[in-house]
Amino acid sequence: MLSHLFHVSLAVLFCVASVEACADEKLSEGHANGKTRTNVVLILIDDLGWNDLGCYGSKYYRTPNIDALAKGGVRFTDGYAACNVCSPTRAAILSGKYPARLLLTQWLPSGRWDATKYRMREARYLSNLPLEEITVAEAMREAGYRTAFMGKWHLGTETYYYPEHQGFDLNVAGRDYGAPGSYFYPFEGKWRIPTTGKVLEKKSPLNGKAGDYLVDRLAEEAEKFIVSSKDEPFFLMLSHYAVHSPLQGKPDKVKEYEKTPTKKQQGKPHYAAMVESVDDSVGRVMRTLQRLKLERNTLVIFTSDNGGFAKATDNSPLRANKGSNYEGGIRVPVLMQWPGHIEPGSICREPVISNDFYPTILEATGIEAKPFQHLDGMSLMPLLSGDGEFARDALYWHYPHYNQHPQSFPSGVIRDGDWKLIENFETGDLQLYNLAKDLGENQNVAQQNPRLTANLLAKLKRWRNSVNADPMLKNPQYQIKKKTPK
Amino acid sequence: MLSHLFHVSLAVLFCVASVEACADEKLSEGHANGKTRTNVVLILIDDLGWNDLGCYGSKYYRTPNIDALAKGGVRFTDGYAACNVCSPTRAAILSGKYPARLLLTQWLPSGRWDATKYRMREARYLSNLPLEEITVAEAMREAGYRTAFMGKWHLGTETYYYPEHQGFDLNVAGRDYGAPGSYFYPFEGKWRIPTTGKVLEKKSPLNGKAGDYLVDRLAEEAEKFIVSSKDEPFFLMLSHYAVHSPLQGKPDKVKEYEKTPTKKQQGKPHYAAMVESVDDSVGRVMRTLQRLKLERNTLVIFTSDNGGFAKATDNSPLRANKGSNYEGGIRVPVLMQWPGHIEPGSICREPVISNDFYPTILEATGIEAKPFQHLDGMSLMPLLSGDGEFARDALYWHYPHYNQHPQSFPSGVIRDGDWKLIENFETGDLQLYNLAKDLGENQNVAQQNPRLTANLLAKLKRWRNSVNADPMLKNPQYQIKKKTPK
Numbered sequence: 028m029l030s031h032l033f034h035v036s037l038a039v040l041f042c043v044a045s046v047e048a049c050a051d052e053k054l055s056e057g058h059a060n061g062k063t064r065t066n067v068v069l070i071l072i073d074d075l076g077w078n079d080l081g082c083y084g085s086k087y088y089r090t091p092n093i094d095a096l097a098k099g100g101v102r103f104t105d106g107y108a109a110c111n112v113c114s115p116t117r118a119a120i121l122s123g124k125y126p127a128r129l130l131l132t133q134w135l136p137s138g139r140w141d142a143t144k145y146r147m148r149e150a151r152y153l154s155n156l157p158l159e160e161i162t163v164a165e166a167m168r169e170a171g172y173r174t175a176f177m178g179k180w181h182l183g184t185e186t187y188y189y190p191e192h193q194g195f196d197l198n199v200a201g202r203d204y205g206a207p208g209s210y211f212y213p214f215e216g217k218w219r220i221p222t223t224g225k226v227l228e229k230k231s232p233l234n235g236k237a238g239d240y241l242v243d244r245l246a247e248e249a250e251k252f253i254v255s256s257k258d259e260p261f262f263l264m265l266s267h268y269a270v271h272s273p274l275q276g277k278p279d280k281v282k283e284y285e286k287t288p289t290k291k292q293q294g295k296p297h298y299a300a301m302v303e304s305v306d307d308s309v310g311r312v313m314r315t316l317q318r319l320k321l322e323r324n325t326l327v328i329f330t331s332d333n334g335g336f337a338k339a340t341d342n343s344p345l346r347a348n349k350g351s352n353y354e355g356g357i358r359v360p361v362l363m364q365w366p367g368h369i370e371p372g373s374i375c376r377e378p379v380i381s382n383d384f385y386p387t388i389l390e391a392t393g394i395e396a397k398p399f400q401h402l403d404g405m406s407l408m409p410l411l412s413g414d415g416e417f418a419r420d421a422l423y424w425h426y427p428h429y430n431q432h433p434q435s436f437p438s439g440v441i442r443d444g445d446w447k448l449i450e451n452f453e454t455g456d457l458q459l460y461n462l463a464k465d466l467g468e469n470q471n472v473a474q475q476n477p478r479l480t481a482n483l484l485a486k487l488k489r490w491r492n493s494v495n496a497d498p499m500l501k502n503p504q505y506q507i508k509k510k511t512p513k
Numbered sequence: 514m515l516s517h518l519f520h521v522s523l524a525v526l527f528c529v530a531s532v533e534a535c536a537d538e539k540l541s542e543g544h545a546n547g548k549t550r551t552n553v554v555l556i557l558i559d560d561l562g563w564n565d566l567g568c569y570g571s572k573y574y575r576t577p578n579i580d581a582l583a584k585g586g587v588r589f590t591d592g593y594a595a596c597n598v599c600s601p602t603r604a605a606i607l608s609g610k611y612p613a614r615l616l617l618t619q620w621l622p623s624g625r626w627d628a629t630k631y632r633m634r635e636a637r638y639l640s641n642l643p644l645e646e647i648t649v650a651e652a653m654r655e656a657g658y659r660t661a662f663m664g665k666w667h668l669g670t671e672t673y674y675y676p677e678h679q680g681f682d683l684n685v686a687g688r689d690y691g692a693p694g695s696y697f698y699p700f701e702g703k704w705r706i707p708t709t710g711k712v713l714e715k716k717s718p719l720n721g722k723a724g725d726y727l728v729d730r731l732a733e734e735a736e737k738f739i740v741s742s743k744d745e746p747f748f749l750m751l752s753h754y755a756v757h758s759p760l761q762g763k764p765d766k767v768k769e770y771e772k773t774p775t776k777k778q779q780g781k782p783h784y785a786a787m788v789e790s791v792d793d794s795v796g797r798v799m800r801t802l803q804r805l806k807l808e809r810n811t812l813v814i815f816t817s818d819n820g821g822f823a824k825a826t827d828n829s830p831l832r833a834n835k836g837s838n839y840e841g842g843i844r845v846p847v848l849m850q851w852p853g854h855i856e857p858g859s860i861c862r863e864p865v866i867s868n869d870f871y872p873t874i875l876e877a878t879g880i881e882a883k884p885f886q887h888l889d890g891m892s893l894m895p896l897l898s899g900d901g902e903f904a905r906d907a908l909y910w911h912y913p914h915y916n917q918h919p920q921s922f923p924s925g926v927i928r929d930g931d932w933k934l935i936e937n938f939e940t941g942d943l944q945l946y947n948l949a950k951d952l953g954e955n956q957n958v959a960q961q962n963p964r965l966t967a968n969l970l971a972k973l974k975r976w977r978n979s980v981n982a983d984p985m986l987k988n989p990q991y992q993i994k995k996k997t998p999k
Contacts, residue, residue: 129637130616130983136671142645142647148645149645151615151616151639151643152639153637153638154639154640154641154670157637159634159635185670186711187711192711225672225673399989495983495984498981503884503885504885
């Protein structure tokens with residue numbers, strides 16, 4: 028029904044520069060044999076905000092290497108993480124499915140929040156990415172790729188859910204927890220799980236020597252892997268622990284950012300230093316590809332797992348931050364570079380989401396699609412090449428949980444064209460925004476648009492049914508508590 | 514609709530000996546204050562078959578102490594485990610909920626079975642008992658009870674899901690795995706997870722000295738706890754690792770059972786020796802209660818987490834074994850003793866299930882019910898005391914998984930009165946049995962009773978909806994594989 032209200036978006040309408048010139052070259056290279064096979068480097072940053080990069084408009088953070096990626100390829104203005112917190116987005120990238128379909132809708136291991144404080148009971152959710160999922164890494168390994176994972180994993184509490192059991196030949200530093208004990212060697216530390224009060228002793232995820240900085244160490248390992256794989260097709264997932272807390276930048280960089288007057292700082296100097304270190308690592312990876320003459324033969328994808336952390340950066344003009352379903356929590360940088368296939372400096376305004384990378388990578392590398400697996404993703408190749416239609420109906424989010432980030436509440440979201448509807452699971456309240464006119468989500472126009480609101484809500488509910496999303500239920504303990512004191 | 518077809522069962526109709534004489538005594542003792550509060554000892558055996566006890570008819574296994582429990586209290590003929598494998602039943606005992614409602618429907622950590630071999634995709638399931646659940650131990654601890662857990666836990670892969678985080682003051686030997694490495698000290702050993710191929714190094718769950726036998730060590734710890742708690746109300750959950758594999762009996766006992774000719778053995782001599790050791794442990798616990806004059810003030814519950822293991826014992830006249838939804842997989846011994854409250858030597862034919870223990874314990878101890886928590890259990894007090902009605906409609910099972918036990922297939926079950934309907938999730942086939950006439954489930958009478966079959970199926974489906982059971986879906990990888998070879 029609602030599809031009549033909105034124009035189905037076509038790649039050619041949205042992407043500023045389409046790349047018809049590349050079609051022949053792509054064909055001549057071929058996809059499926061020997062040394063001409065396309066490598067893939069997927070760089071995933073943790074908690075990097077949408078406008079924390081020069082190429083997305085930041086005047087504060089210095090990110091020349093990442094900006095160069097944007098110049099050399101395509102920048103998506105409306106890139107989205109599949110969730111406003113980390114683990115579900117990671118699961119979506121690896122599986123090609125919405126977190127709701129996976130039943131992996133909350134960060135891990137989140138334990139329980141106060142049992143009596145909240146009006147609703149959180150939905151049931153898994154605490155690991157099931158081994159049944161054929162991850163993008165498994166698909167590529169099966170097709171003959173060398174696969175490596177480096178950095179933050181955060182998708183399972185037991186060792187047999189680690190990257191080496193999910194398709195990666197090599198796992199460097201990927202384990203159960205979502206942040207290192209420290210960014211300085213030996214990267215250890217203690218952490219109190221906020222929901223259980225238990226203190227977790229974080230062991231060193233990686234070797235090194237005194238003074239080593241984790242971002243640099245991962246870059247070094249990434250370079251090593253690329254060098255050792257130069258004669259074979261490879262898939263590298265460089266998943267930085269940065270720029271997640273603990274906020275610990277390299278001292279010399281921190282000093283530089285402290286020079287900016289506090290009022291003019293977009294984020295904390297330590298955070299800024301971490302962003303710059305991540306940028307350095309991207310420079311190292313790209314220079315290694317160039318030096319080995321692999322750059323033209325490598326699809327590089329750069330993204331983040333959720334919006335910027337409230338205590339670290341400023342996400343304006345977007346509303347809110349990590350942990351919230353407003354744009355500040357879910358809109359993230361998405362850049363792709365693939366010389367000869369993607370027009371340099373192009374900008375794409377089509378909404379895309381974490382689930383899309385999997386089928387995109389398969390199509391780019393000439394590996395057969397796995398439609399039974401990446402059910403909720405769409406190959407972005409038509410957008411990248413300007414060739415073919417890209418006709419998605421809408422994007423969806425399902426966050427039936429609580430967290431302690433500002434402006435967060437349990438909610439479901441549909442983005443359909445320029446419209447975004449947010450359903451508050453506690454109150455049933457509906458918020459409708461027109462993102463084209465109101466990127467900051469300041470004007471809730473649900474009351475002015477009752478029919479559209481009802482239609483979008485119905486569509487959101489149909490989607491929830493279709494992916495078998497687990498619902499929130501009323502918390503009976505909350506009700507009981509309320510009775511006693513009065 | 515269907516409730517018209519069957520008589521709702523009333524306690525007084527089913528329990529052979531009702532215990533009206535006890536009503537006054539019960540009242541005079543009171544339930545809620547000081548030293549007269551009722552203690553609870555819940556003894557849970559792993560994989561003990563329905564007729565593996567003298568009091569259930571075995572002529573082979575020697576279980577005088579457990580038989581004495583039956584003589585001193587009530588024996589349920591139609592006691593059921595909430596699942597045909599262990600972890601879900603354990604979750605049901607602790608939470609008072611059906612495994613399907615918990616979304617904890619498979620043993621842990623079961624990993625994945627062959628992705629292409631099976632027609633259906635297993636339902637999504639949790640790999641730990643969520644901390645949000647207010648377990649029976651938490652409820653009792655809140656009410657001032659000392660709580661202790663000993664033995665097999667098997668409800669979570671991380672330490673913060675262990676008994677000490679689920680309401681138990683004391684945890685002896687309870688951890689993530691479901692069987693010890695060895696039953697002899699230091700109880701260590703290696704185990705290959707059948708689904709992942711990973712080898713798990715099982716550390717010693719308990720101290721001891723050379724030659725110590727795990728069943729005895731747990732009995733010793735149970736005695737210690739009872740002695741130290743004699744002046745306070747206590748809840749002890751003695752959850753034996755036995756009689757689960759590895760089948761390792763004490764040598765002297767094994768020798769005795771080996772004397773029986775093989776053809777006359779109901780099970781393996783090692784298994785029989787383990788059953789007898791469990792019986793010894795029950796004797797030790799009961800003698801400790803007697804010595805401390807706590808017996809009259811203690812409700813003892815004895816049960817098993819699923820039917821007998823095919824390679825260990827013979828479950829006939831029941832069909833099949835552990836892992837199957839036939840009676841041999843889910844019908845288990847259930848005994849309760851509480852002098853002065855339960856008529857000695859009584860037999861109860863009312864179907865009861867693991868979920869029922871939680872509300873039963875709360876009522877017996879005078880602790881307020883938690884209807885928001887033990888949603889799927891019913892207090893058995895009317896059956897125990899002969900006082901009041903016990904009107905349950907039906908019992909249900911949901912096993913949307915595969916395992917390697919004989920006669921197992923993914924299935925749902927409803928038992929309504931004497932009728933039992935099994936729905937095969939792969940094929941949709943329906944099996945209907947009248948358990949009163951056909952305990953061995955030999956005659957599928959579904960075709961002769963189409964209306965009853967349809968009604969029971971509809972009722973089963975309504976129940977699945979009501980508990981938000983996760984469904985099996987077709988396995989698209991299975992279909993794809995089938996196409997290729999032909």
